[in-house]
Amino acid sequence: MTARAAAMRYRHPGRDLRIIAVAGAYGKTTTSLLLGGILQEAKVPVVTMTSQGCYFNGQPLPLRYDGGAQSLQHALAKAKQKKADVVIVELSERLLESHVLATVPIEMAIVTSDDPTAQALLRQPANYAVLPSGFEVDGLSVAPHQAISFGTDDLAEAKIATTRLLRGGTEIELVIDHQTKLELATYLVGKANVMNIAAAVAGAYVLAADIETFQEGIAKLEKVRGNFEKVAADRPYVIYSDHAVHATSVELALASAHELAKRRLLVALDGSVELGSFETVKSLSDRLVLVGEEREERGVESVATAGEALEVIFRAAKKDDFVLLLGAEFTKTDDSGQSLVERMIEGTGE
Structure with a gap:
C-alpha cells in the first residue's frame, strides 16, 4: 500500500497529532524513549x-x-483514539523509502547523529529541529531561530557542561539556552547516552515542557536493551554489551569503558562493527578480539565467530577487569529473550 493510500485509509490521523520524528545513525531509540519519559x-x-x-x-x-507506511498510519490512528497529544516516531530507512513523511505533518525533527535518514528528514517541512552542534545539512527546511543544538561546545543551546560516568549510571550538568542549569542523573551509562539525554532535553525544552519535570522524566528510563548494558554474571570481572556498530558510537562506548575500567579493558568486536580509526580502538583496549577480521598486530586476536570471541575474552578476563562486547551479534536475543552472551554465561551457548 502506498503512503498516500495508507493515509487516506486511516483518514490522515497525523493531522490531529504533534509528530516528532527522530533520525540518525545511532541514538534514535534511546532519545525517543527519554523524550517520551519527560513528556x-x-x-x-x-x-x-x-x-x-x-x-x-x-x-x-x-x-x-514495522517501519512501513501502513503500520505507521495504523499506529497514528490508535494514538488518536487514545487521545495522545504527541507521537514520537523512530525513523527507519524503510519508513523513509515509503515516502510516508510527505503524508504526515512533522512538528519536530530530532537528529541524533548524521546519516542519510537524518539528512532526508531535515529536508522535510517541520516546525522545529533539534541538531548536534555544528551539524551540517544541505537544504534545512527549518528556520535557524526554530532550531536548537546540543553538544559540548559553547555554541550549543543545550550544552553538556560536566559529566560523571559511574558503572550504575551517569550524572550530567546541562546548560539550556546559555542560562538555565540542570543537574540530571540517569541509570543509563556511557558518553553516547549523555548526548542522547541532551537531545531529548533540548526537544522537551522546545516543546515547552515544564523544566521541573526533566529530572524525573530522564530518571524514568532505567535501561534500553543493548545500550551499554551490564550483563548479569557471578564473575570477578564486569561484563557490558552494546549494539554499537557505527564508528563514532563504537569509539564513544570504548572511551566510556576505558574511563570506567578499574584494571584492564578487554574488548570483543563482532563482524557488524565499523572500526573507523583502528588505532584509536586499539589504544583504548588492553586486549582486542575481532570477529571475522584478520589483523596481525600485538594485542589483537582474530576469530571466526562471536562465540569464539566470548570464549577467548572470558578465558583471559581476571579480577577487576572490564569486559566490553560490541556489536549486534552479542546483543541480539533469541525467542527466549536471551542474548548469546547470556547463553554462554549459563553454559547453553554455542
Missing part, C-alpha cells in the same frame, strides 16, 4: 514508537510497527 512526567499524553516496541505514557502498547 509523560509533564502530563503530556504521548505515544512512543521505536524499534524496541511502542508505548503509551510509558506502558507497552500492542501495536505492530
